[in-house]
Amino acid sequence: MLAYTIYLSFAGALVLALWPRAWNAGARVFALVVALSGLAVALIGFTAARAQGTVAIADVAWVPQLGIHYTLAADGISRVLVLLTGIAAVAGILFSWKIGEESDDRANEFFAFFLALIGGVYGVFLSVDLFLLFVFYEIAIVPKYFLIAIWGSTRREYGAMKLALYSFAGSAMVLIGLLAAYATAGSHTMNLQTLALYPFPISFQMWAFPLVFIGFAILAGMWPFHTWAPTGHVAAPTAASMLLAGVVMKLGAYGCLRVAMTLFPHGLDPWGFSFLGLDSWRTVFALLAVIGIVYGAAVALVQNDFKFVIGYSSVSHMGLVLLGLLTLTQIGIDGAVLQMFSHGILAGLLFATVGRIVYERTHTRDLDALSKLQLAKAMPFAAWLFVVAGMASMGLPGFSGFVAEVQVLAGAWRAFPWFAVIAGVGIVIGVGYTWRAMQRAFFSDAPAVDASGTAVPVPKYEPITWAEMAGVLLLAGTSLLIGLYPRLLLDTIAPAVNALPHALLMGGRPW
Amino acid sequence: MVTNTINFAALFSITIPETIVEVMSLIVLVVDLGLLRRSAHTVRMAWACILGIAGCGLAAFWLSQHAQVADFAGNVLAATPLIAAAQIAILVLSTLVLLLSVKARFSRNPGEFVAIILLATTGMMLVSAARDLLVIFVALELLSLSLYVLAAFAKSSAQSAESALKYYLFGGMSAALLLFGFSYLYGLTGTTSLTGIAAALASQSVSPLLIVALVMVAAGLGFKVAAVPFHLWAPDTYQGAPAPVAALIASGSKVASFAVLIALTGGLLTPAYSQMPSWVVLLLCMAAASIVLGNLAALVQTSVRRLLAYSAIAHAGYMLLGIAANTQQSGAAVLYYAITYALTTVGAFGAIAIVERSAGSDRLDSFSGLSRRNPLLAGTMLIFLLSLAGIPPLVGFWAKFNLFAAVLHSPTAGHWGLALVAAALGASAISLYYYVQVLKRIYVLKPIQSEAMAVSPIELATLVFIAAAVVALGLLPGALSGWIPLG
Numbered sequence: 001m002l003a004y005t006i007y008l009s010f011a012g013a014l015v016l017a018l019w020p021r022a023w024n025a026g027a028r029v030f031a032l033v034v035a036l037s038g039l040a041v042a043l044i045g046f047t048a049a050r051a052q053g054t055v056a057i058a059d060v061a062w063v064p065q066l067g068i069h070y071t072l073a074a075d076g077i078s079r080v081l082v083l084l085t086g087i088a089a090v091a092g093i094l095f096s097w098k099i100g101e102e103s104d105d106r107a108n109e110f111f112a113f114f115l116a117l118i119g120g121v122y123g124v125f126l127s128v129d130l131f132l133l134f135v136f137y138e139i140a141i142v143p144k145y146f147l148i149a150i151w152g153s154t155r156r157e158y159g160a161m162k163l164a165l166y167s168f169a170g171s172a173m174v175l176i177g178l179l180a181a182y183a184t185a186g187s188h189t190m191n192l193q194t195l196a197l198y199p200f201p202i203s204f205q206m207w208a209f210p211l212v213f214i215g216f217a218i219l220a221g222m223w224p225f226h227t228w229a230p231t232g233h234v235a236a237p238t239a240a241s242m243l244l245a246g247v248v249m250k251l252g253a254y255g256c257l258r259v260a261m262t263l264f265p266h267g268l269d270p271w272g273f274s275f276l277g278l279d280s281w282r283t284v285f286a287l288l289a290v291i292g293i294v295y296g297a298a299v300a301l302v303q304n305d306f307k308f309v310i311g312y313s314s315v316s317h318m319g320l321v322l323l324g325l326l327t328l329t330q331i332g333i334d335g336a337v338l339q340m341f342s343h344g345i346l347a348g349l350l351f352a353t354v355g356r357i358v359y360e361r362t363h364t365r366d367l368d369a370l371s372k373l374q375l376a377k378a379m380p381f382a383a384w385l386f387v388v389a390g391m392a393s394m395g396l397p398g399f400s401g402f403v404a405e406v407q408v409l410a411g412a413w414r415a416f417p418w419f420a421v422i423a424g425v426g427i428v429i430g431v432g433y434t435w436r437a438m439q440r441a442f443f444s445d446a447p448a449v450d451a452s453g454t455a456v457p458v459p460k461y462e463p464i465t466w467a468e469m470a471g472v473l474l475l476a477g478t479s480l481l482i483g484l485y486p487r488l489l490l491d492t493i494a495p496a497v498n499a500l501p502h503a504l505l506m507g508g509r510p511w
Numbered sequence: 512m513v514t515n516t517i518n519f520a521a522l523f524s525i526t527i528p529e530t531i532v533e534v535m536s537l538i539v540l541v542v543d544l545g546l547l548r549r550s551a552h553t554v555r556m557a558w559a560c561i562l563g564i565a566g567c568g569l570a571a572f573w574l575s576q577h578a579q580v581a582d583f584a585g586n587v588l589a590a591t592p593l594i595a596a597a598q599i600a601i602l603v604l605s606t607l608v609l610l611l612s613v614k615a616r617f618s619r620n621p622g623e624f625v626a627i628i629l630l631a632t633t634g635m636m637l638v639s640a641a642r643d644l645l646v647i648f649v650a651l652e653l654l655s656l657s658l659y660v661l662a663a664f665a666k667s668s669a670q671s672a673e674s675a676l677k678y679y680l681f682g683g684m685s686a687a688l689l690l691f692g693f694s695y696l697y698g699l700t701g702t703t704s705l706t707g708i709a710a711a712l713a714s715q716s717v718s719p720l721l722i723v724a725l726v727m728v729a730a731g732l733g734f735k736v737a738a739v740p741f742h743l744w745a746p747d748t749y750q751g752a753p754a755p756v757a758a759l760i761a762s763g764s765k766v767a768s769f770a771v772l773i774a775l776t777g778g779l780l781t782p783a784y785s786q787m788p789s790w791v792v793l794l795l796c797m798a799a800a801s802i803v804l805g806n807l808a809a810l811v812q813t814s815v816r817r818l819l820a821y822s823a824i825a826h827a828g829y830m831l832l833g834i835a836a837n838t839q840q841s842g843a844a845v846l847y848y849a850i851t852y853a854l855t856t857v858g859a860f861g862a863i864a865i866v867e868r869s870a871g872s873d874r875l876d877s878f879s880g881l882s883r884r885n886p887l888l889a890g891t892m893l894i895f896l897l898s899l900a901g902i903p904p905l906v907g908f909w910a911k912f913n914l915f916a917a918v919l920h921s922p923t924a925g926h927w928g929l930a931l932v933a934a935a936l937g938a939s940a941i942s943l944y945y946y947v948q949v950l951k952r953i954y955v956l957k958p959i960q961s962e963a964m965a966v967s968p969i970e971l972a973t974l975v976f977i978a979a980a981v982v983a984l985g986l987l988p989g990a991l992s993g994w995i996p997l998g
Contacts, residue, residue, distance in 0.1 A: 002986070016905065017890075061987050061990075063909075063988050063997065064989065065992050065996065066912075066913065066916070066988075068995055100633065109882075131912075134903070135908075138902055138903050138908075139902075139903065139904070141902075145947065146954055146955070149951060149954075149955045150954060150955050157951065157955065161944070161947065162953075164943065164947060165940070165943065166946060168940040168943050169937075169940045171940075172936040172939065172940040173911075176929075176933045178921065179916060179919055179936075180929060182916060182919075183916060183919035183920055450882060463776055
């Protein structure tokens, strides 16, 4: 059932690639229908399998000579992330509804790349064969380049190329690790579940684990490999930033958990010696994640470009995901997966507010310029929307972010008490940058009179369109729903985390 | 000389496909210079190409219909399924090159052009099957001389003449080195057959003379596959030669050269003799240098043909890793790589030729806005370049995966396998940059000329066919496994 999310998206992309130019305006409607049906499939698959563990979807021999199978299956973690992808896809199309209004804006190509990217993401979340996972992972990279380079803004070619090269460097590292595992195991299979049972030598795991982990973590925005993220987010068109922050960064975190940590659990074991207080790859990466949390938040505090604020906040929030994964505790990993979902929704909402609702009307993202526009009066909807989204993003109870962050910190408290404290500081800084951006952009007490003493009129902007309203309702509603009733997702996530390989949950030092 | 007698009947039965192509090249000449002497140029070109394609098709059909047995006709030529696969691939590549030259206007002598392409094809087929030093050398010369002439075929273009001269001077030197190396091998072992040489070398210790011989052979064949440091001709020839000829040099000639390299390595490195590492070290040095230099030099090119030439050098480096691994599996993987790479490159050169004709040069800027001037042509170029970069699910990715997996599986690759495979994968991440430079012009930048680009239906159909093959083989990589075993 869930496999149709992949097929629908790719079929839609193919149709749009061959779409006649004369029907430019129809492309977005078609894309929305495809994304909505993808979401419907994801939702049905999610609810139908609520009480179940791993659901097998497909298993066909693809390249039997190499032992590669087309194997799809979904456990709770996959199902949650597939649902997130469906929501992000629909919201992304709603917030790019402007594309297609002019006759030569290449709407069909835009939505074709968009759906191809979505199809790849669905594929990664559903693959069990590592090789298949890698194929989908790479398929998801190429459209990103074109989405940013063709339809982007600030330094778009630079941002797009940087993102593509970082992604490919990461995937080359992953491929080295996978090839080495394939050759070492010698069992002629790439099935994750089979390969995870193979006892790779500890010395092998000790270099393969960091290689593959970093390869994926580049895409998750782990400090110091995060620099593609802010530039890429800023350069990207709104829908692409929403997807980048919303689902693509999750691909990285998902790969860290699903491939690196599952395949090489003993790579997390202590080295047997301590260097500057670091005694295993686990603490090294946890330290990097904590640095990312604080660094991302601190840099977001001093940005003047509104989109950079959100871009760096993504780095900070993804640091929490990685920290949660590395706690190796049930509650920490639960929180990390929930944070992936929550950040996917909230980052999408923030980017939509900044990039679509505000920027498309004011044509500036500079906080100083925005502060002179009296946006709270001119655009009350946007102002209150940002208040709500910002509160949710900084972890206000009642929204999804709170439940996730509390769990991550609880897990981190057991595994790395000091890191938990520092991460808490990062979250407090998060309150700071959100307040600062909110105040500067919307509620600044800029003089309502100019130098000569005449009153500055409140600028008039286009009203909020139905597409924007629908997208906002979808994203904000989801976040609120999960915040008020987190068991909706946790009941699916927790059994899946509990079913992770025993060696993984018990690995590292005892708590 | 070898004492065994040659069974000429068996030899003839093995070389029937080559004979078909050879005879067809004569027929093309007769028809073109005799019957069609007074016809228009386009008609002559069309008939010459049709006849040439018919010859290739007939030979390929014969090959596919006759079971290939490992029958060494007096140790001169071998016929195995793998060789048949290489020969069929060469015939298909020549067919595609002929299809892409139907509309070419650089030559006033269609008959000669097609006849020489067919002669080169014969040379390639013989090279892939040859198992005797002398036959290898003669077949290589047939191939090389044909290609020198072809490279100079655009008589009115100074660039074409320059490229042919460079190709010829370097080629002549490398042929001399190769022959020199072969003569030492003969002196050491007293035989010219590869199996005989392997047997004789197994009972000798490594002598300085042998090392000299191996270096000479590596130099000769390194030239054919354009491996560093014998690559200097490649960028100039790829840039100056007429596009279909450049495509042939980059595709069929590569497949044939790698086929002979596989055979030579198999002969020189039989299991009993596997403790001799000097040949492997030579290959590895060439491979590493080619991967690094090819990928780095390609980053700064502004001519798309030169860019493809440097990328070809890098690809040759990847394949040399597979040659050095020297297992049956890695040999098949190299052949799979060479064939799929050649297919993609023919397509890329076809697209370049069309753009060049419209814009007047092959500079990167000529490709600006191609997606708006001709979306279909742009789409095929997208597929070719992404496949060369090794993006799944295109065939270039499978070729790389299969090759590197074979290298890692090789028992002799324990010391260097992982390090060099890691370097190759890292380099191929870099290679994405220059392929994307072309794609950026095609999809992102605005066109300089805005009118639609006219493309003849036959060229477009050929390119779409190749692109479809690249995608189809990417989705079903096992489709060729009847001929070339994967994994």
